[in-house]
Amino acid sequence: MITISPTLLTGCVALLCGWVVVGLAGLLRPGSLRFAGRTLFPLGALLGLALALLAGASLLGGGTERLILPVGLPDLPMHLRLDPLSSLFLLLLGASSFGISVFAGGYFRQGEGALPGLLCLQYHLFLASMGAVLLADDAYGFLVAWEVMALSSYFLVTTQHRIPEIRRAGFLYLLMAHVGAICLLLCFGVLQGGSWLFTFDAMRAAHLSPGWAAAAFLLALLGFGAKAGLVPVHVWLPEAHPAAPSPVSALMSGVMLKTAVYGMLRVGLDLLGRPVWWWGLAPLILGLLTIFYGVLFAAVQTDMKRLLAYSSIENIGIVFTGIGLTIVFEGSGLETVAALALLATLYHCLNHSFMKSLLFLGTGSVLHATGERNLGRLGGLIHRMPWVAWLTLIGTLAIAGLPPLNGFVSEWLLLQSFLFADHLPHAFVNLLIPMGMALVVLGAALAGYVMVKFYGVIFLGQPREASLAHAHDCGWLERIGLLWLALGCVALGLFPLQVIRALGAVTGQLIGAAVPQASSHWWLLAPVPGRPVSYGPLVFLTATLAVVFLTVLAVRLTYHQRVRRAPAWDCAFGGLTPRMQDTAEGFGQPIRHLFQSFFEIERELPAPADRTPRYRIAIRERIWRLAYEPLSNAVERLANAAARVQQGRISVYLLYGFVTLIVLLAVALMS
Amino acid sequence: MRALDWITQVLEVVAALAAAPVFLGWLNQCRAWLQNRRAPSLWLPYRSLHKLFHKEAVIADNASSLFRIAPYVVFGAMVLAAGIIPSMGTRLPLVVAADAIALVGLFAAARVFMSLAAMDVGTAFGTLGARREMMVGFLAEPALLMVIFVASLISSSTALPAITENLASGRIGLSPGLAFSAVAFVLVLLAENARIPVDNPATHLELTMIHEAMVLEYSARHLALMEWAAQLKLFNYVCIGFALFLPWGVARAHIGPVGLLVAIPALAVKLAAAGAGLALIETVSAKMRVMRIPEFLATAFLFAVLGLLVHVLLGA
Incomplete structure (x- = not known):
């Protein structure tokens, strides 16, 4: 079944495997920052550059290549495909990750949460899984790669897992990633159109009724939108990006969001016809x-x-x-x-x-x-x-x-x-x-x-x-x-x-x-x-x-080029201090003032005679109070209601099993 | 024809460089007459530029090189803009480089550089000016774009000379969409060029100033370039207005060298009228509070969007 020929697609797969190997190599000396930073990350960067070159060649060639790898579950081989759309996003992945990986080689420091070797593994797994998402040609392989991408990036976001806010941000990210993944699962379920074949080719060939096609499109929009950060399912993004180390933020924002765009284009413009x-x-x-x-x-x-x-x-x-x-x-x-x-x-x-x-x-x-x-x-x-x-x-x-x-x-x-x-x-x-x-x-x-x-x-x-x-x-x-x-x-x-x-x-x-x-x-x-x-x-x-x-x-020719340095003009009052510059709050004030109703503002203003004035302002998104908090409360109530069934006594559970058996037998006898 | 195109191009840029200070002088003169004051000389802007270029430049201690580069960039952007706007002829070689959207982008680039330079020294005035300038900009820039889009939709092109050609060909009177846009454009012009009622060019009062606050740390040749750039910006905006709403007299493609001979006096007459008109607006209106400026500009933006909607609805 497997036909290895020196094609661009084989090259891309080899490079993705290379990323996994580089990542695993990090475990050889997990504590050594020098090994990870000076050897492995630059190596990963070169693989990225090679990937960009291969993808660029494929894009300019404009052809389509396919490959079937006998990995995964029995009877479910992994279908891979390199066409212009995936080439473009692979090019983006390779070219951006080159810069980011080189930077990351010099960036990570000792004592920042996870061990350097572990970080290296997560980082390169993240890269490889993004590549696999772009190459996958069946729903099974796509979703597996998608999940690996979500999990590896979750661990990267929570690199500094000792800080509670970062753990919270990571949880929110994981939650939203899975809400999106469920939508995608349902979307692919609709797309197979009763053929129960989950290759993308089968989905292209499937004939959906207009209603089901629209449902698949909207599910894809919700699923990929949650990954991309489309309002109103964007809430994880402003929490997770600041929590992650900067090269990871760069990868997530620069590349991972684009895999969601890729998915949207793949489903909306390719699979759905x-x-x-x-x-x-x-x-x-x-x-x-x-x-x-x-x-x-x-x-x-x-x-x-x-x-x-x-x-x-x-x-x-x-x-x-x-x-x-x-x-x-x-x-x-x-x-x-x-x-x-x-x-x-x-x-x-x-x-x-x-x-x-x-x-x-x-x-x-x-x-x-x-x-x-x-x-x-x-x-x-x-x-x-x-x-x-x-x-x-x-x-x-x-x-x-x-x-x-x-x-x-x-x-x-x-x-x-x-x-x-x-x-x-x-x-x-x-x-x-x-x-x-x-x-x-x-x-x-x-x-x-x-x-x-x-x-x-x-x-x-x-x-x-x-x-x-x-x-x-x-x-x-x-x-x-x-x-x-x-x-x-x-x-x-x-x-x-x-x-x-x-x-x-x-x-x-x-x-x-x-x-x-x-x-x-x-x-x-x-x-x-x-x-x-x-x-x-x-x-x-x-x-x-x-x-x-x-x-x-x-x-210069007509006049002169004399320059004299002098202190900045202070209106002859003296005592200009850096505190007199606009702060970030100050610079954003006109926008805050003009679009007040969009923000939920919590402000603490000092009284005029206050000896130790304190000014504090906190801005939250209204969407938390309007949508997410009611939603999470509802889920919690539902879970509590469901928990009543859960008694913790073995005899009750045996009773449940017995009742279920009786009901099933009754159903079987009826039909 | 090629040679003539280049001559028009060079002539336009040189004319803009030379006429921009005089135009400001003329505007100030009209304003003084209307306000019953004795008018300053028409050539005063020239003299102050000359004086400034002669002076020794004083730069604040912690100014970075961005501070010194910015005046040249802003000036360069305005000169390039003058080369793109068809004020005299529509066959301009430079015009392939930038259509009207890129022109707005060019103005935006100048604004961003100016604001960054204002923040560079780190005084209260500089950052205040930068913040206010960006506040004016974020509403004025989209309003200007929407104005241009109405004209673009009418002419099926975003290239300014093509728009002017089309509007000057006389097939179209001032369509309803364009009429709305014209109102919006005048409001944007006043705001973008720091004129009354948005900013007062003649004051250094911290409560109100925008443009002057930004250039407060500049002196000598840098200040001269900034001032000249501001005069060029006013000139350019007025010429955009002519290109969109009063495209008469501009040398059109098929006319040839004679067109240029008509175009120059036509431009002079239009400029004189525009200067008088602007002076009138400035005289009869009062400076408004800074936080009222967004309302003023939102009106402009709304007018521009209305213009576009009217155009789409009427299909004109």
Whole structure:
């Protein structure tokens, strides 16, 4: 049955096995940080790079390969498949994990919870399971890989398991992961359509009635949405991301959330065949809601990793908005526009993977250098940690959606596909589209606000605590990791046309149409034939740099370049202190004030005559009180009611067994 | 034709650089007349720029290099923007680089750099200015985009010259959607350029200032670049307004060199009228409290969304 030939798919499987071996090797010397950090993590990083190369080759080739491995339960071999969609996400996994793993090699320190060797095993199992999710071609293998992914990442989140909050965050994560997994189980159960064959090929061939197909789609949306962090099933994300060590946060936010997007695309656009247009409304509306919700909460956070977690929620919202648009367009028979929307979706996945990993790793370096996660105790780090500060600046500008970096490209593509919506045959959707567009651009502008706050409060200004004077820049492994991801952001921003050509195979596979190129220039992005629309990031950058260069030259030649350093202007009152700068709370105040009704605010204000004034503000999500607490209370009541049956006496249990037997016999005799 | 395109391009950028300070001078002059004051010279902005460039730059002790780079980046962004907006002709070689969405992105990039630079020194004023500027920006930027989208939907393109070409061809009068957008655009223009009623360019009162708070730590050539960039921004916004709502007189693709000869005086007349109009608005309105600004901008945003809805509903 097994046919080993030197194909790309075999190579990918071998690399995933390599990750498992690297992880297991960590157990050889579990206590040695040097062995894990200097040998195993860089080795894992190289495997990631190799995986990215193989996946890239497969993506450019555009072919599909299959493999059946006789592992697992008897009669249930593991089906694997490498097609353009999985190649793209494998490329994303390999390329981001290269940067993250190199960084992780220099990041972990002695005495941080779990042993380094154990951490290495969990980390590489996590990577391998994500790869397996992307390659699986039957529901069985998919769900096993999905569960391994959830469990290994649970252990990684609870690395510092001695802290109660972290244990709590881990539990919440595990709970939501399993609620999602149950939905997926049911979804695959519906998808097999009575054939009881659980390979994806059988599911593609199955004919579902419209009602069941819609049910499968909604179950997939709920299941994958819970993993991706779609509102309202996002609550684990802002707890789990800050709890995990930074490279793990980067992996979870940068890569794991994308496996959920992969699953959504696989089920929604591949397994279910041609989608009905109104299915797309669910991800579209939820996505728009998620954008707005995520960015508002990001704006009022004071913990830097929590801020980034909410920003991830926002970006997942953008991705799901794109998926929704794709389905609406495809269902309405507009293949080219659907391809454009899908392109924006996929491009944003790639972008977010690089920029969010970069930012999470940047916060990790700051955390190590200062021991602080609270924005209110940071500041001025650009002087102490120039490498981290300048590389993080690239990620900050990229995620704020500023040209010519990568975040802008996907937003541009998404807006272009929105602008095509005037051809839709549904009046209701036609009205929804302008509202959606308004929310997307409002979200993008608010993301700029959030990112200025994030960067300005951490790296600029004066240090808010005296201890920050001892902050040090990161080590060379960490620098390489950050540099790789920053270069990824720049490259994705400057060469959109090349990326889009590579993505053409995926849109061809899922939609059956590629976005044609209206331009013949390699530096010009003009995806819309018949409309004179173009964006040329290279020209853009060159022109700006040329103007800047000429200005510098002109100013220097015509005038002079004398500079004098002096204390900052203090209105002649004297005594400027770092305390007078805006804190994170202060910078977010306008948003908190404007959107008061969205937040549950608990405030402690000092009285005017208070000698020892204390100001405290806590912001919670209303959704906890409105939905989750009633839900958890209901579950608890139900469990208590069920517990009445549980007496703890053996005679009662024997009675239960006896009664059951009698009932079953009676049923058997009746029929 | 290629050569003519490049000539138009260079001419536009040079004209923007030269005319932006005069435009501000003209605006101040009109305002002074309306308020029964003696007007300052039309050339005053030039003289202050010249003076500032001559001075020795004083930089705060803990300013990082970001602080010194920012004025050049902001200035560069505004010059590039001037090259993209079709103020004189619609055949601009640079325009392939950026459509209207990228133009808004360019403004956003300038704003982010300016805010970051304001936070760099770490004084209370700087961060206050940065926070307020971002507060103005997060509502003004989407409103501007929505305004542009109405015009884009009408013209089936997000490239500004194509929009101008289409609107100038006279087939379309001011459609209802565009009328709503025009109101929104004027509100955004006032907010984005720190004019009354959102910000008062003539004050250093901490309760109200936005733009001035951000550039408070700058001096000499850096301040000059920041000021010049602000003047260019005002000029650019006014020219975007012309391109979207008053596209008359712009040299269109098929006209040739004669078009340029018409375009220059036409632009001058439009600028003079716009300056007078802005001065009138500023004179009859009062500066509003900072926390009222979001309401003002939300109105603009709402008008822009309404414009889009009206356009979609009427199918115009």
